[in-house]
Amino acid sequence: MEKKTSYILGAIFTALSVVFAVIAKKVDTATYVIENNKYLSVKIGFYKINTYIHNLTGVHMNWYDITDIMGILSIGFGLIFGLVGLIQLIKRKNLFKLDRYIYCLGGTYALLGIIYAAFEKITLNRRPIVMPGEDLPEASFPSSHTLLIAVIMITGAIQICRLFADKKAIKISLSAFCILFATVGVLGRFYSGVHWFTDIIESLIITAAICFFYYGLSKETKGRHSLNA
Numbered sequence: 248m249e250k251k252t253s254y255i256l257g258a259i260f261t262a263l264s265v266v267f268a269v270i271a272k273k274v275d276t277a278t279y280v281i282e283n284n285k286y287l288s289v290k291i292g293f294y295k296i297n298t299y300i301h302n303l304t305g306v307h308m309n310w311y312d313i314t315d316i317m318g319i320l321s322i323g324f325g326l327i328f329g330l331v332g333l334i335q336l337i338k339r340k341n342l343f344k345l346d347r348y349i350y351c352l353g354g355t356y357a358l359l360g361i362i363y364a365a366f367e368k369i370t371l372n373r374r375p376i377v378m379p380g381e382d383l384p385e386a387s388f389p390s391s392h393t394l395l396i397a398v399i400m401i402t403g404a405i406q407i408c409r410l411f412a413d414k415k416a417i418k419i420s421l422s423a424f425c426i427l428f429a430t431v432g433v434l435g436r437f438y439s440g441v442h443w444f445t446d447i448i449e450s451l452i453i454t455a456a457i458c459f460f461y462y463g464l465s466k467e468t469k470g471r472h473s474l475n476a
Contacts, residue, residue, distance in 0.1 A: 253463035260456035267452055271388070271445045272371050281377060281384060289373040289384055297443040301375050306440035308379075314435045317428070318392045321399040324425075328352050328406070348406050351465035355402055355457060362453065363391045374441055389449035390442045396432035397454040400425045402461045409467075 270292070277294035281287045291297055332349040336342060372388035404425035411418040437447045 248462065250463040250466055253459045253466075257456050257459035257463065260452055260459060264449060264452045264456055267445075267449055268371060268388070271449065279375065281375065287377070287383075289375070291372055291443060291445075293443075293445050297375075297445055300444040301440060304438055304440050306376055307438055308441075310435045310439035311441050314392055314396070314432055314439060317432045317435070318395050321396045321428070321432070324403060325352070325356055325399045328403070347467050348409070348465040351461055352402060352406070354464075355398065355461050358457065359395060359398055362394065366391065372443055372446055375443060376441060378441070387442050388446045389453060390436055390446045391450075393433050393436045393442075393447055393450035394453055396436075397429045397451065398457050400429035400432070401454065401458050404429075405458070405462055406465065 272292050274292050275294045275296075276290060276292050278288045278290050279294065279298060281289060328349065329352075332345055332353070335345045335349065339345070366389065367386060370386040370388075372386070373384040374387040375384070377384050404422040407421045407425065408418055411421065433447065433451070436442060437444070
C-alpha cells in the first residue's frame with residue numbers, strides 16, 4: 248500500500264467516525280431502562296439494534312474481566328517497543344536517530360491516551376448496565392478497551408511484518424498472534440455485554456483510522472532514521 252493511499256483511507260475513516268458518532272446519538276433515540284429499574288435509565292441512539300443485540304448476548308462479567316487483563320497485556324506488549332526505543336537511544340546517543348516507527352508508535356499511544364481522556368468528558372452513550380461498585384452507568388462510547396487492544400496489537404502486527412520481512416516464519420507467527428489477540432479482545436469485549444453494539448463499532452472505525460495513518464507515517468522510504476521519509 249502506498250503512503251498516499253493509507254493517508255486517504257485514514258482520512259475517510261476519521262470522517263466516518265465523526266459521522267457515525269453524530270448519527271449514533273441522533274438516530275432511533277429512545278430511553279433504555281436499566282435492570283428493570285424505572286428510576287435508572289439511559290438515552291441511546293440506534294435503540295432497536297442496540298437493545299436487540301444486548302438482550303441477545305446478555306451480560307458475561309467473566310469476559311469483562313478477561314478483556315480487562317488483555318488490555319493490560321496489550322499495554323505490556325506496547326512497552327516492548329518502548330524498550331526497543333530506549334535501547335536505540337542508549338546505543339545511538341541521539342534522540343533524533345531512533346527508528347521512524349518508534350516515534351510513530353509513541354505518537355499513536357499518546358493519541359490513544361488523548362482519545363480516552365476526551366471521551367471520559369464527552370459522554371455520548373452510557374453503559375447498558377451499572378458496573379459493580381458504581382451508582383450510575385459509566386460512559387461507554389466508544390469502547391476504550393476495544394480501541395486500546397485493537398490499535399496496539401494491529402500497529403504491532405504492521406511493524407512486526409516490516410521488522411521481520413526477511414524471516415517469514417517469525418513474521419507470520421508473531422503477526423498472526425497479534426491479530427488473533429486483537430480479535431479475541433474485540434469479540435470478548437462485545438460479548439461481555441458491558442457496551443452497546445454501536446460503542447464497539449465506533450471503536451473499530453477509530454482503530455481503522457489510526458492504523459491507516461500509522462501505516463503511512465511509519466513507512467520508511469529514505470532511511471530508517473529519517474523523520475522526513
